[in-house]
Amino acid sequence: MTAQAPYDIDVRRLESFSAVELYALLKLRVAVFIVEQACAYPELDGKDETALHLRLVVDDQTAAYARILPPDGGAPRIGRVLVAPGHRGKGLGEAVMREAIRACETHFPGSAIELSAQSYLENFYKALGFSPVSEEYVEDGIPHIDMARPADGRQQRI
Numbered sequence: 001m002t003a004q005a006p007y008d009i010d011v012r013r014l015e016s017f018s019a020v021e022l023y024a025l026l027k028l029r030v031a032v033f034i035v036e037q038a039c040a041y042p043e044l045d046g047k048d049e050t051a052l053h054l055r056l057v058v059d060d061q062t063a064a065y066a067r068i069l070p071p072d073g074g075a076p077r078i079g080r081v082l083v084a085p086g087h088r089g090k091g092l093g094e095a096v097m098r099e100a101i102r103a104c105e106t107h108f109p110g111s112a113i114e115l116s117a118q119s120y121l122e123n124f125y126k127a128l129g130f131s132p133v134s135e136e137y138v139e140d141g142i143p144h145i146d147m148a149r150p151a152d153g154r155q156q157r158i
Helices: 019-036 092-107 119-126
Strands: 008-013 052-058 061-069 077-083 113-118 137-139 142-149
Touching: 008 092, 019 061, 019 077, 052 092, 061 092, 077 092, 092 119, 113 119, 119 142
Parallel strands: 077 113
Antiparallel strands: 008 052, 052 061, 061 077, 113 142, 137 142
């Protein structure tokens, strides 16, 4: 017997969200990325309309989230990765990333995957097959590093 995941996986485009669902999702993103991280930046950046929005849903609430931007002359990009405050410490960060990688492989087969990681999470992303592809830089007051995961999932050194 296989244990069922403690969450439902929801991957969809922006236009398929109801107004109430979209409001809740954007409220969570603002709470985490702007309020919690004390970072004033344009959270609504005009990229949501072309993105895939991946949610791990527990009891009809978003427990974890990632945004997947389609390739724009390069590779798909995973971003806006978060775990809702009430769901932290349950392994959902790794779960949402594994589901985002799977979604990229399904929707964009044969493509590498890119992301911009907060520097303190570099080892977390390395464990998922990502490798640094840039030097550290500061974005919106937070140290970041660009990382990529080859299409075959094996880490590569720069």
